[in-house]
Amino acid sequence: MVFALSMLLLSLQIVYGFIMGFAHMGYDNLHSFIPFNTARAVHTNLLVVWLLSGFMGAAYYIIPEEAENELVSVKWAYIQLISLALVGITAIIGYHFNYWEGRKFLEIPRPLDWLVVANVLLFLGLILATLFKGKKRTTTALVLTMGLFFAALLYLPGMIWFDNQTMDSFFRWWVVHLWVEGVWELIMGGILAFLLIKLTGVDREVIEKWLYVIVGLTFISGILGTGHHYYFIGAPKYWLIIGGIFSAMEPLAFLAMALFAVAMYRKGEKRHPNKMALNWTLGTAIVSFAGAGLLGLAHTFPAVNLYTHGTLVTAMHAHLAFWGAYGMIVLALISYTMPNMTGRKFYDSATGNYAFWLSNIGMIGMTTAFAAAGVAQVYMERIMGLEFGEVQKEIQIHFLVLVLCATLFATGITLYIYEFVRYGRPTDEALIK
Amino acid sequence: MLSKNQARIFFLGGTAVSFAIFLGLSWHSLSSEVPKQTNSQNITPQVINGKKLWEANNCMGCHTILGEGAYYAPELTKVINRRGDEFVKAVLMSKTPWQPRGRKMVAYGFSESEAADLVEFFRWIGETDLNGFPAPPKYKSTINLEN
Known part of the structure; x- marks a missing residue:
């Protein structure tokens, strides 16, 4: 059910993405009802909520299994899930009526922020109680829980009001950066380790040792890597050096994750029959290295970022990074858990494989279109000094490519969701047992 | 090992x-x-009110400021420098969608004083020391940049 919510939000996110793609092409027919800033806020916030609900679903599955203890209260978990959905829906509807807080990624208005906090506290309470009453506290479970706990904690700096735009931005990145380039990687690492233990049959001790190394690399590079958001917002110059050096190291954590996943796959003697889950698991490790690691590196150096900061180059990196690191890990976990929960041996299907390849090829195409648009924009606007609007006219064609590739991507996701709905309910045999 | x-x-x-x-x-x-x-001593109540309006209308959903936001509409950190007070006010107070080259902005129809507050906010932020951002273009500009 958590995953169903997650999938619903993902499909909505894609719809709003299309609205923006068309607007960039010059077809903003929906402007009077859904202006660009509404579509943008909805698109990014849906992303955050579908990923978070995916992570929560992951925790509700993984923690009880790792701790060898039933979830302390299924009823409260349902209440938590439904209230999260309600807050999310209220926020999204509000965005259509100018009810928001125009701070990128943190658009949820303050009163609703408090409901999110209450909701997340309930979620953490359930998870922590389950973990500490359980028989075992495995490293995988601890890393996952730590990620979730700090994600909740780091939400708070984003709720402080500042008169100074620079300070506002400074703390906004404590939430946004330290989430996606910090604690969310812990969550991703935890889920990845869990999946690898299950799918490859490699000894837990080996996998968990490398999990520590990976999350260590994540924090050592990622925390000070926050500096790459402080280059040009009115913070001192030393962030150019600190941010430059440490954010250049950020790909190491993703490289380690990719090498780790592939090595464990090679090493594993016991092959789990769930091929699709394995595809998504290896896929997430590899695509996140390309999208989050390499494409991030491409514009993180201060001398490059001086020109690319605030252009479509950022959108290029963001799309493949979020898809590879967080979108795919959630889909991997769903692919692994659904057959176990429904009692159906649904491990490999043509549709499922099409879903994997179409969505990935589509997203890589979209990233390439953003790259072409972004690089052209940087040269024309930032280096040649052409006016913004003139440049936008010139790069419109890339958004046609973007929308075409997005169609491919959306087809892949539609197939994934189709199978999710079709095979998502327990089978009769499983019910009889 | x-x-x-x-x-x-x-x-x-x-x-x-x-x-x-x-x-x-x-x-x-x-x-x-x-x-x-950031010359924080220059943050007047007008600037603060401008920031509130900036957030309440999610201007960052299309524009960037300090290079942060969305990439649908121009970067506004140096907008006063580039366009001057009156131009900016006219856009903000317009009752019909402002649409340079067909790309529409929401018609906010701000009052004179709200528009003035936003202009003060832009003026303050335009004076911030941003470590060289935005870099001056290497070639001659086609718009009326001061430098």
Whole structure:
């Protein structure tokens, strides 16, 4: 059910993405009802909520299994899930009526922020109680829980009001950066380790040792890597050096994750029959290295970022990074858990494989279109000094490519969701047992 | 070969050291440097009100400021420098969608005083020391940039 919510939000996110793609092409027919800033806020916030609900679903599955203890209260978990959905829906509807807080990624208005906090506290309470009453506290479970706990904690700096735009931005990145380039990687690492233990049959001790190394690399590079958001917002110059050096190291954590996943796959003697889950698991490790690691590196150096900061180059990196690191890990976990929960041996299907390849090829195409648009924009606007609007006219064609590739991507996701709905309910045999 | 315990120490130690350095630098930035670079003494009630309007209408959903936001509409950190007060006010107070080259902006129809507050907000932020951002183009501009 958590995953169903997650999938619903993902499909909505894609719809709003299309609205923006068309607007960039010059077809903003929906402007009077859904202006660009509404579509943008909805698109990014849906992303955050579908990923978070995916992570929560992951925790509700993984923690009880790792701790060898039933979830302390299924009823409260349902209440938590439904209230999260309600807050999310209220926020999204509000965005259509100018009810928001125009701070990128943190658009949820303050009163609703408090409901999110209450909701997340309930979620953490359930998870922590389950973990500490359980028989075992495995490293995988601890890393996952730590990620979730700090994600909740780091939400708070984003709720402080500042008169100074620079300070506002400074703390906004404590939430946004330290989430996606910090604690969310812990969550991703935890889920990845869990999946690898299950799918490859490699000894837990080996996998968990490398999990520590990976999350260590994540924090050592990622925390000070926050500096790459402080280059040009009115913070001192030393962030150019600190941010430059440490954010250049950020790909190491993703490289380690990719090498780790592939090595464990090679090493594993016991092959789990769930091929699709394995595809998504290896896929997430590899695509996140390309999208989050390499494409991030491409514009993180201060001398490059001086020109690319605030252009479509950022959108290029963001799309493949979020898809590879967080979108795919959630889909991997769903692919692994659904057959176990429904009692159906649904491990490999043509549709499922099409879903994997179409969505990935589509997203890589979209990233390439953003790259072409972004690089052209940087040269024309930032280096040649052409006016913004003139440049936008010139790069419109890339958004046609973007929308075409997005169609491919959306087809892949539609197939994934189709199978999710079709095979998502327990089978009769499983019910009889 | 690395043991699991050593790996754990690497993780916890590395995190603690990085976080301590990060907190220290943040403290130094926010307490002494940021107020200087942003001329925080110039943040008047008008500027603050301008920032509130900026957020209440999610201007960042299309524009960027300090290079942060969305990429649908122009970067506004130096907009006063580039366009002057009156132009900016006219756009903000317009009752019909402003649409340079067909790309529409929401018609906010701000009052004279709201528009003035937003202009003050832009003026203040335009004077912030941004370590060289936005870089001046290397070639002659086609718009009326001052430099």
